[in-house]
Amino acid sequence: SDPKPLAGRKAIVTSGPTHEPIDPVRYIANRSSGKQGHAIAAALARLGADVTLVSGPVTIPDPLGVRVVRVERAEEMRDAVVAALPADVAVMVAAVADWRVASAAGNKIKKRPGEAPPPLSLAENPDILKTIGHHASRPKLVIGFAAETENVAENGRAKLERKGADYIVANDVSPKTGIMGGDRNRVKLIARDGTQEWPEMGKDAVADKLAALIAAKLVR
Numbered sequence: 001s002d003p004k005p006l007a008g009r010k011a012i013v014t015s016g017p018t019h020e021p022i023d024p025v026r027y028i029a030n031r032s033s034g035k036q037g038h039a040i041a042a043a044l045a046r047l048g049a050d051v052t053l054v055s056g057p058v059t060i061p062d063p064l065g066v067r068v069v070r071v072e073r074a075e076e077m078r079d080a081v082v083a084a085l086p087a088d089v090a091v092m093v094a095a096v097a098d099w100r101v102a103s104a105a106g107n108k109i110k111k112r113p114g115e116a117p118p119p120l121s122l123a124e125n126p127d128i129l130k131t132i133g134h135h136a137s138r139p140k141l142v143i144g145f146a147a148e149t150e151n152v153a154e155n156g157r158a159k160l161e162r163k164g165a166d167y168i169v170a171n172d173v174s175p176k177t178g179i180m181g182g183d184r185n186r187v188k189l190i191a192r193d194g195t196q197e198w199p200e201m202g203k204d205a206v207a208d209k210l211a212a213l214i215a216a217k218l219v220r
């Protein structure tokens with residue numbers, strides 16, 4: 001069989017958190033490390049895919065053999081993903097901030113003695129997975145992740161429908177699992193026709209298994 005089943009195929013992967021500025025020196029962020037998204041980009045590249053990895057700010061190294069587009073904010077991530085279309089597969093792994101600061105200050109907000117704390121008013125960020133799942137140039141395969149702390153399978157299935165995805169990889173990120181920021185993962189693969197539970201394995205192994213599934217679905 002072909003050792004590079006994804007040769008000639010284009011993939012877009014998002015990874016990491018987004019940083020949403022409050023002012024030039026402060027931001028809202030989350031605990032995503034980028035480990036799972038980067039591992040998926042690397043795994044797809046090993047199968048021969050032409051991979052664009054759109055990454056929020058992370059401290060881990062760039063994966064080998066992929067084109068990396070670095071962004072900070074959700075809106076920048078959306079623009080970079082849309083600019084990378086068309087593609088055969090999109091895997092949206094980034095922990096995109098749900099909200100941004102409605103109007104980030106152009107200058108550092110000063111703390112002045114005796115003044116009340118400044119209010120933070122938030123605006124909803126674009127949903128990148130949903131944008132891609134319903135896009136006129138929708139990739140043949142659109143895969144999302146769902147970090148949940150409860151009702152993992154139920155919430156994942158609802159997400160599949162709402163976002164126009166073919167698969168949702170759902171994981172339980174309750175603090176007790178150690179998944180967020182850790183090296184291991186335990187996921188449920190949710191498809192229209194059913195749910196598979198994968199055993200706990202390293203994030204690299206999850207990436208390889210998902211890349212193999214993508215190859216099987218795209219190459220027939």
Ligand code: C5P
Pocket residue numbers: 014074092093094095096097098125126127128129130143144145146147159
């Ligand atoms: O709705 P929720 O954030 O739980 O959905 C998670 C999935 O949606 C992930 O695949 C994530 O990358 C994607 N997402 C996105 N843009 C957002 C929010 C989530 O692409 N603004």
